[in-house]
Amino acid sequence: EDQVTQSPEALRLQEGESSSLNCSYTVSGLRGLFWYRQDPGKGPEFLFTLYSAGEEKEKERLKATLTKKESFLHITAPKPEDSATYLCAEPQAAGNKLTFGGGTRVLVKP
């Protein structure tokens, strides 16, 4: 069965302290890797799609990268408003379904 694993589960950062979140997957034949941000009590907000190893996407202080086995979400010089849960997801081999990781809860303190 397809599996997507995120680490760490939680991350506490000082404002300006850069860090990286990991998303590893076991699905063979990557069909895309998606990153989302979710604020408490709200639906996930789409951030990035990555399709090939070596691909990178950036948005403000966030940069997503992809290898054959895993993806990283780098947060550069984070601000308190970057506090959220970050989810990654990968389409399953059969059907239209996405498999989500458990998420990384990021807290950025001023």
Added chain:
Amino acid sequence: DVKVTQSSRYLVKRTGEKVFLECVQDMDHENMFWYRQDPGLGLRLIYFSYDVKMKEKGDIPEGYSVSREKKERFSLILESASTNQTSMYLCASSLVPNTEAFFGQGTRLTVV
């Protein structure tokens, strides 16, 4: 921008009631999904639909049914609500298979 709208942000229902959760998307997407999200369990797929009147079970379909009579609208039905169905329900849509899904704002359902 893609917009996925869920009919309610918060709902409180009694055990045994029939509950309807509605979702509308405005981008002519083929695929629509219903998930529930619970602490420690993450996002779990209940049902999805890849075309009008077509549906497929997800990972946890028991106690739920769905309806898709029009392309833009996907309804989740709790036939007889139970307390273990208290959860955050999320609707999503995607254009075609293997593309990103866009989510609604969520419905927090409490069954008492």
